[in-house]
Amino acid sequence: MFKYDIIAKEGRARAGIFHTPHGDLQTPVFSPVGTQATVKTLTPEHLKELGASLVLSNTYHLYLRPGDEVVAEMGGLHQFMQWPNPMLTDSGGFQVFSLAKTRKIDADGVTFKSHIDGSTHRFTPEKSISIQENLGADIIMAFDECSDPNDQAYSKLAMERTHRWAERSLNAHTRPDQALFGIVQGGINPDLRAESAAFISSLPFTGIAIGGLSVGETKEEMHNALDIVTPLLPEHKPRYLMGVGTPEDLINGIARGVDIFDCVLPTRLARHNAAFSSTGRLNLMNANFKRDSQPIDANCQCYTCRTFTRAYIRHLIVAREFLAGTLISIHNLYALVNLVKDIRISIIDGTFESKVPEWLQTWQGNAARTATKAHS
């Protein structure tokens, strides 16, 4: 039911097709994040029109609200949110560690208090898989523990727990129409990363995720971790770099052999009036745009740029009209989804490596001032 075909390679960069029950994913691919079963302010039609193929949703959030059993009763997540194409759910691990009010971790799992109402809940690998089976995404994640990258002792403990939980997640997994991915942890310690990559690769997962990056480490540390991990991964399994990232991160990640990305950055920036552009990031509330009849980015072909001026979008922001967030989200998502599509074409054409310097130069202005803890 799941099959990953690599159709072209250039250096470590790969272009492939991941076959899923809800259609083929052309990789590399950037996935918009629909935390609460909706990519904020957008309809599924907007997502299709901007070229999205994969959508991520969050196990932690949907377990708490509306409840994974409600989603299952409504026919699963695809049906509930009317996204007919491939979907991915995370394991809830990251959110338990980053969002929950309090948490107590033991060898068996995590007890935590909801960030919504303070109620107490418990996640184990088995519970995470059970929730994800109720949600019904095509790609699901083993339950993992994300550590502070600067705490080496904790990174080792968290990695070891993640490995036990990976085995238990595999044992708990029952639905053949869901591809279970294991997660490589190990913080920024090269030995731990190598150990984790080897261990997770040894298990019968359909794909491999790389977790615990873009959580406060430097860009160099992220690149080093990828340089250690991806060469150790099985060639014919898709690789997913969780919660990453900026346009620059996507280019660098693909160059290091990553196939799948997700990040809240495009929609979160949109809610703060910031837009990616080929001339650097723009704050669209800027008074300079009051009478600016240009689109956000003259080089962009998205609905927003084909249709509206900066002056109009600035007016919507100043007048506190929610349509501003919708229009900027469409633009920002289009920018990343289509950057990755262009990169895919270049890998197939064999021109990727020659284009990397130009892409990095075009997009690096957008990476500045980025909150990197942008997972949910």
Next chain:
Amino acid sequence: MFKYDIIAKEGRARAGIFHTPHGDLQTPVFSPVGTQATVKTLTPEHLKELGASLVLSNTYHLYLRPGDEVVAEMGGLHQFMQWPNPMLTDSGGFQVFSLAKTRKIDADGVTFKSHIDGSTHRFTPEKSISIQENLGADIIMAFDECSDPNDQAYSKLAMERTHRWAERSLNAHTRPDQALFGIVQGGINPDLRAESAAFISSLPFTGIAIGGLSVGETKEEMHNALDIVTPLLPEHKPRYLMGVGTPEDLINGIARGVDIFDCVLPTRLARHNAAFSSTGRLNLMNANFKRDSQPIDANCQCYTCRTFTRAYIRHLIVAREFLAGTLISIHNLYALVNLVKDIRISIIDGTFESKVPEWLQTWQGNAARTATKAHS
């Protein structure tokens, strides 16, 4: 450039075509309100898809923000908000009286303080027309004074001032591609309403608006005012009942010879999680909908009802996702726009009067709990 053809009549109800520079309006017609150059949370594509033909925007709001001169520089309102079809602007009169922080009225005009920043501004008939010429809608309004319907002495004074301002608005009007409508006032006093209808009808306006209703009077008082006014109006000018209203009000207004309506009710209700339905108004946050796999209204063909369940929309509301407002706005606007389209067909078929009782019965449950002061 403007021509109004009546193509069918049944009793006092009329079906017509109002030719404008941005296309033909099939009347009767319900206009969504785009107060600040956007129908809240919707793209122009949503509006086209739900069947809207006319969109209203507010002179008072756009004068204050972003400024009518900015809109003019950006090519006018159609271009600015990318609505290629007919548009209407009000005169700003109603908002000066209902929204501005303070106001001082004299024979020449009104001095008021902005509800946004308290800054002082002055509207006169000439200024209102000048702003509306900068905005560039197809249908524009004479500057008027809307009185408290229960204050008879003030109603008379306001009506007389409205009549002087109507003449001055006509004199100030220069753009042949804009149809100027005069406004009948007179509160709920039958003699004043008749006097105002006769006076405004005597002037060379392209169409006639009926103002000062749906501002706190009873339904019976509104119907009585319409029963006095519409028989006194010229047959071959379009008639616009400003700021009205509920589905019931539309049915009753059309039966009394009204051609054009606008109201913020559909979008305002949507922001409060309330939806029109053929079984009465629904509060979609209601816990009963948590596992309800039906659409908002099984009899509705809008995008929202064709696509999403009540359970999903309730989830979006509870999770505070803005998409809820978008989806309910689409539904509520579709309901009114298409109710009026169905009524138009029935007038052409000669079945309107026979269907009124059924329509009123279907829709009256939606009129309950309505804030009637719903102009902006």
